[in-house]
Every structure is written in C-alpha cells, then in structure tokens.
Amino acid sequence: MGCAYHPDQESVAHCDHCEADLCKSCVIQVERRGTFCHRCMLALSVEEVKSETTRREQAEEDARVGLQKKWRPTYIQLVLTIGALLLLPLVGLQLHWSQTEIKPKIILDPTQPVELLAGVQAALDDYFLAQGNRYPDSLYDLFPSFLSERGENRRALRHLLYNPAKGEGYLLRIKPGSLISGEELVATTQGIRPIEEEE
16 A cells, blocks of 8 residues: 555555554654654644643733642542541530539548548548649548538448648548547548557
8 A cells, every 4th residue: 555645656554643644754753652643643733732821821821829838638538537526626615614614522421431531531632732732731622523412421420530730641530439430540641540650
C-alpha cells in the first residue's frame, strides 16, 4: 500500500490517531505517545496549546477572585471539623464536672468501731485536702460537706474524742466508758492501732 500523502511511496507505518498509512518521510514518532501523521500532530499540538491556555486563564481567574491556594474542604473534613467543634465543649464540661464533683458523703456505723474510726478518718482526709492542708478544730466542722447530716452521724461523733495536733495531725479515739466498744483503738494520720502501740 502507498502512503496517504505520497501515493508513490511505500508505507512503512500508520498514524495511531487517524490510522492513515505513512511513508518514511511522513512518520512523526512521539515518545510515549506513538506514531502520528503531520496533520494529526498539528491538531494535537493545537489542542494542547488550547488546553494550556485554558488552564492558565482559569488560574488567572482564580487568582483574580481569590480562589487560588484556598482550602476547599472535602465532605469528610467538614464532618470531622464539625464533630471536633461539638466534642470540645463536652470534654471541657466533663473535666469541669470531674473537678467539682462532690464525693458521696460518708455515713458512719457506730456498731463497728474500726469502720467508725476509718469513716471519720476519710472525712478528715477530705477536709485536709479541701481546706489547704489543715484539719478541722472540731469534728462537727465536717458537716455538711464531708459527712452527711444524718442523725446517726451526729450521735456517732458524740462517742469520739478528737484532738487536733498543732502541726498537721490529730488523735482520734472512742471515749472511755462509751456504749461503743473499741476503746482500746486510736486513729492518727498514720492509721488505726491499739492504744498500747501508740504509747
């Protein structure tokens, strides 16, 4: 077969775009794009110039209206941003509530001397931390923030001797002759122990 542009010449290839037979002088080889005739190569070049011109004009228009390099969020980014904005106040409220949370008030059991002393010790420790590292002058200062104002709590405190130390300690024990057993126990900041060990 002869060349589409030079019929007297023998064809050696064909155009990948229009499939015309081409002679050796009409073949235009483009790296990674194939073989073209001169007409298809011209059309392709014009098309690329138009595309480049359109891209440049679009970039100039974007720059003119301030869209160039502007962040355009995707749907997922929008959802994550809104979720984070809604979650942050909730986390802040949770932290605030956890710091201001009132501990359950202690209920004393006068029938169990060790539990009674341990309950008052726990209230004293809470008072110590809340009041700037000092113990109360009286056990009744523990009401209502650290001990529940129930009647049995007030009655239980009547059976206790409390001596705050001038430093940062105290001595707590059941009154001798009290109806509550456990007179041989004493409670300090170091714990509850028999009186013999304390002396």
